[in-house]
Amino acid sequence: MHIERVELITVRMPLVHPFTTSFSTQTERRPLLVRITASRDGQTVTGWGECVALFDPSYSPEYLDGAREMLRRFLVPSLLEWQAAGRTVTAETVAAATAHVVGHRMAKAALEMAVLDAGLRLDDRRFADYLGVTRAVVPSGVSVGIESSIPDLLAQVGGFLDEGYARIKLKIQPGWDVEPVRAVREKFGDVPLQVDANTAYRLSDAPLLRRLDPFDLLLIEQPLAEDDLRQHALLAQQIATPVCLDESIVSVEAAADAIAMGAASVINIKPGRVGGYLAARRIHDLAEANGIAVWCGGMLETGIGRAANIALAGLPGFTLPGDVSGSNRFYAQDVTEPVVMKDGVVAIPDGPGFGVEPLADVLADVTIDAVDIAAHRS
Ligand code: SMG
């Protein structure tokens, strides 16, 4: 394909309810969308990507303004230079074209994602078909933040269960762990339940985390620090709840290390965190070959990232429900037609590429910044 133009569009979206984790309280999200105009054989299409970096560098080293600057100053120019040198531009070549930039996987993932969507649209092919996914729907889990009281938490969880969500994930931190889990089990019984600590504990907390063992949780996600695979392996030997890694798995290599060390028996795959959907697919394949379950994480994506995640979650190794909830879990108004959760599942979109695009009037309303980069005509 020939890339004509790349736009970096920052949008502002208020959350329907504050979302508190061990590291922050979010009341709004500012996703960075990447719009690519690309052509081939006289046909011109638009491809969309979404950068999952948060506003602050609190979940990962990457953050909104840094990712936008990285794309504007380094990644997009590198891809355009690659193109000007006569090299092939496809989703499969974006990583090579930007390999000289160290790190910045979320920014790279957003660019690769937009090229992937554009390429699939030029081929009139669905992302799910490109992946070889045959399922039409995937189970939909929901992530529930830290609330100010147990009754507030139970009201939230009860609402999501009434809506039909297939699995509940509770955010935990020291002081908000055993009691909320006990309260949810007592009130709602045997629902599929897991917890996410976002790195809030230390290995010396193993006796405390062992107190979660009797609640038969599906998993505990990222209990310890991002860069501490070895201590996760030690913790896994001391608790019965399966250890799942999120923040630690920044690449295929990190996934291979974690599996080899016994640091995780489950992996949360977030395409943005690992550098894109192609790397995400490789982690899925690696985990499947090693008998490690995976599920699709979420970063409060708009309908664009959500649509792509839902298709990815259709791969056979995704044996646990993902954080792929309906748009209304976070947003009163999504930038795309809303993703709808019904009867515990979300549908893989039909249509070429990721099968979704922003609604023009909504996009205009929520855009707070736009950077336009034109390619030189070769
Ligand atoms: O998109 O459903 C979603 C959010 C799921 O809890 C979620 N994400 O650590 O897994 C995680 C968090 C990261 C974002 S917290 C602001």
Ligand code: MG
């Ligand atoms: Mg997590």
